Structure formats: structure tokens, C-alpha cells
Amino acid sequence: MTPDAEFGYELLVCRYAELTWHPSDGSRPAIVSRQLGTAARRWDTVVIEVDPEAFAARRGFGDRTIDSDLLHVVRHAPADWAWYRDALPHPGYPWRYVRQAVHRAAGRSLIEKRRRDNRIQLRRKRPYPDWVERIVAIENKPDLDRSAADALADQLDHDVETALADEVWLATETTGERVEPALLREMPVEAGILATDFSAGVDDDAADVAWHPSDLSPGPTDRAGVGDEDAADRGGSGGRSTSRDAETVTRRLEIAERAYGKGWRSYADTMRPDCRHFELRREGRAVVPHCAAKAKVPTARECSGSCPSFSPEPPQWRTKGWPIEGGPGKGLRRVLDRRRTRERNRAGDGEHGRDRAGDAGSE
Template sequence: MTVGHEFGFELRVCAWAEACWRPERDGAPRIVARQLGTKRRRWDTIVVEVDPEGLRRRAQFGAQRLDADLLHVVRHAPTDWAFYRDALPTPEYPWRYVREAVHRASDRGILETRRDGNKIEIRRAMAYPEWVRRIVAIENKPDLDASAADALTTQLRRDVALGLADEVWVATADDAAGGVQRALLADLPVEAGILVFDDDWTATVEWLPHGLATAASGTRLTSRPADGADRPATGFEYVDADWKAHTRLAIAERAFERGWRSYVDTMRPDCRQFRLVDGAHGYVPACAAKAREQSAAECGGSCADYEPEPPGWRQHGWPIEGGPGATVQAVLADRRQRRRE
């Protein structure tokens, strides 16, 4: 079976990053996720380098992510009982949303609450750890042509100016001649690293990235000259360091919850044609009917090759309890959980 689309390439890059990252010093503890970012920018692959002890303590808060409201509560919860409005920093949104977050945190067992008359008092259940060391963003472009390189250059320049990730990389594949078109890579920002994968899914570092100033304020480029000329952007706005810190933590929390194997949640593993195949560094989905790795958009109930599992399959016991589709989901969920521990 062959990889004929960016989705398959993306999954293999995620599997490689989980097994082999970082290129210059393998072994850094990490969580890998895909299709995460901000409202304005979504990266193909995210590598969150973590502190092992911090990750263990983060796991005590559960497998679900802590959204911005929950983080506001648990990170600032006092060690002694206090009225929540006195204990927490004044938010940029109405207090009623903070009150809702207090109740949600209490329901999840990550915050202690009690009532003192009409007031809700809170106390820290456990300290939220500093578990994120670095965030690395990777853009996957297996078929890099002139048009894709131009669009990618614009995206990377914005990433560099904003400085939300510690590093930005481009992952691409060897061309038919066994190399890459150096002329296309030459226009990429020098701050971006370049990874090239061969047919055996061995990565070569063509260019090491520059570390970005994540702790400083950043610049959000909002536009560029209409003709695409290599000139400064015509519009920009400054982003303060606090916003970047909060956004980085929110991205890390989403990566912690989702990982990169969550693709199965939007596909149909209950189809008789659905398979998991060895993708060199991890399992990736494939379709027996198509004799190739299918994209997430192709794998749905509207697919012409979709065949639901017979009900009898779902009545079997171990090792395929609930049917092959349920087993696939359970295996991927188990591997996702292992990365959190």
C-alpha cells in the first residue's frame, strides 16, 4: 500500500516524531499531536517536550484537557480556604464564567469547594505543575512545488514573527531523483528547520532552526503586499508575552488530551475494509478495498467501499471484544494514554 496524500504523510511524521524526536538529541520526553494551534493558525504536527516529573503530576488532573477557564482556576487556587473572587485574579470576562469553571473543577476532583453562607470558597486540591518545556511546530509538505513553497514561506514568516512555538520546521519528502528541490527551500525563512524523509522514513536534517523568543512579546503579521513581493508586511499588531504563555499552555493541554492517534475518532474503524498497518514508526490506517492508505475525508459512511462489521463480530470476546473496530479504538486509546504517563 502506498501513501498518496498529505494525511498519510502527516501521520507518519507524527509517528516518527514520537519515536525519534529530537533530531539533534534523541530521547527528549515528548507528546506528539496533530492539527493544533490557534484560531488564526493551525500546525500539522506539534511536538511538546515535557518535564517527566511534571508530566506525571499533570496526569493526576486526568486525561481530559484543562481549558483556559479551568487553568485560570487551578493555577491560582489558594492553599487555604478563600472566597473565589478574593483568591483568583480578576479575569477579562464576567465572573459568572469563573464560577462555572469552579464547579467544573470541583466535579472533576481537581479543586476543593465549600459554602460559607452564599459565598463559594475554594482550596487547592493539588498544585498544577510546570510540565511544558518546549513546543515545536512542524509543517508537512510531502510534495513541495513552487506554489506550495510560496504559501509555506508566508506562513513560516508569520510563525517566526509571532514566536509562539520554540521552533518551526518543514517536513518534506525526497523527490523522484532522491533529493529535494533546493531552489524551493532557499526562500524559506532561515529560522525554520528542514527535515527530509526518504522512502524508508529515515529523516535527514537539511537545516537546523533558530530558537524563537517565546518569552518575549511577538508580532502578528496581518497582511502582506498584494503582489507577494518580498517586502515587509503592510499590517501587523503586537502580542504580549502573557497571551503567548497562556496560549502555549492551552495548546499543550489540547495535545495532552488528543495526541496524534485521535484520527480514528473521525474515521470508520468499524468498516470491514479498515486496517492498521505498520508505518515504520507506528501504526497508520489503511483501506483493504482501495489497497492504499486512505485519507480521513475518504473514510466515512458515505464511502462506496464502506461495509459495516457484521453484528456477530461484535459479540466475540477477547482479543477482539466488541469487534475489530472497537479493538482498534481501544488499542489506539491505550497507546495515547501511555504517552501521558
């Protein structure tokens, strides 16, 4: 059944998107994450639609997020050896931070570096691919009452105006009424509405499109998703992006990189799977956290060391098979990590949606 907390609902929406994206236009390779955005706006669910071949090339850079400082180095690293200050564009902040990023990038084998004439030189190991096709933002409100709708309308208006995402959606629980209440709220017409029914758990037919979204991307001349005013500023530039365009491209790529490294199952990083009451339970084709002590899906705030019901795994659990296997908590983390890796691999192979081999009945 649908969890009471919005957090639990959010996890089910993430799994649905992973299974079925795109809900109205057919299967598209994508990765899914949650609670990402910018300093001004954080989205509940983020879907990154990817180019499978380019995404497979991105996998060659490892499974960890490439943060903003590293992106500056990796994206602009030259094919041949060059002094890093000659090779990289000015970052807008002191070069000493770039030098630190060069060392970190080399430490992660993202680039190669060497010292010649007392200068640090670098070159790329492989080109950083253009792997992000589109960014889709989903806001999750299972119970869309009037006050929640008013607040959400302002947030979605902001998303539509900034066009940082190519598409925005509202996901809400279906009521079974002839006209879904979400359609009667004053939402921006550009935002899609996804009516979900997770009463039997998550499956690829657990939602219907109640309203189709508009495409917010400016067009083929700028697939990176900058606003219309930026496209107008590009006149006479021969197709090259302005500095503001480049900033938008970078922001979108930073979001995509965090989605790639984090995924949506990373809730175990902010919860306590080492508690003897922490479990994973199946909701159809989804697996979500469950607290046996409280008989509910806990939030990250509830599932902490300060919880009155928190009971650490006994030492004999935590050291079982030490130092390789560990206790049940480490086992749950491995389960979630394997599922995140599996979905990354499938996106790189171009497999997505209901036709993916070997996925029937799995999480």
C-alpha cells in the same frame, strides 16, 4: 511505503518525532500531536517538549485535556479555602462562567469546592505544574512543488514572526538529489528542514536534517515564548509578565493541553473504525489506518459514513463480548489509546528516543 495523501505522510512524521525527537540535538522527552494551533494558524504536527518531573505531576490531573476555562481555575486555585472571586483573577468575561468552570473542575477532581455562607469556595488539591519546556511546530509537505512552497513560505514566515512556537520545521520527502529542492525554495532561514525517507516505513533514522532551525524563544528571562516587543515592555516590572505576556503563556499552555489530551493517534475519533474495511497497518515502527476497500490510507473526509464503500460491522461483531469488549472497531480504538498512554508515561519517566526500553520493533 510513503502514503500518497498528505494525511498519511503526516502520521508518519508524527511517529518519527515520537521516536527520535530532537532530530539534531539529541533525545528530549516530548509528546506529539497534530492539527493544533490558534484561530489564526493551525500546525500539521506539534511537538511539546516537557520537563519529565513536572510532566509526571501533570499526569496527576488525569488524561483529559484541561480546557481554557478549567485552566483559569486550576492554575490559580489557592492552597487554602477562599471564595472563588477572591481567589481567582478577573477572567475578562462574566463570573458566572467561572462559577460553571469551578463546578466542572470539582466534578473532575481537579480542585475541591464547598459552600460556606452561601458562597462557593475552592482550594487546590495539588499545584498545577510548569510542565511545558518548548513548543515545536512542523509543517508537512511530502511533495514540495513551487506553488506549495510559496504558500508554505508565507505560513512559516508567520510562525517566525509571532514566535508562538520556539522552533519551526518543514518536513518533506527526500529526492536523493545532491541539493534538496526544499533548500532552493524561498523559505525563512529560521525554519529547519527535515528530509524524510519513509520508503521502508518509519524508524528513528528515516530522516536527516537538511537545515537547522533557529531558536525563536526570546531568552531565559521569558521561557514562555512571548515576542521581543513584549520583553521590551517588561522594563521596570521587576520580572512580572505584562497582560500580553500572560495571554501568550495561556495560549501556549492551551495548545500544550490539547496536545496532551488529543495526541496524534486520535484520527480514530474522526474516522469510522467500525467499518469492516477499516484496518491498522504497519509502516516500519508506525501503525497507520488503511482502507481495504480502496487499498490506501484514507483521509478523515473519505473515511466517513457517507463513503460508498462504508460497511458497518455486523451486529454480531459489534456485540461480541458485549458490553465490555465490543467489535473490532472498539478494539482498534483501545490499541490506539494504549499507545497514547504509553507515550505519555514514557515522557513522564524521561524516556525518549532510540534507547527506550522495550520499544524495539513496536509502534
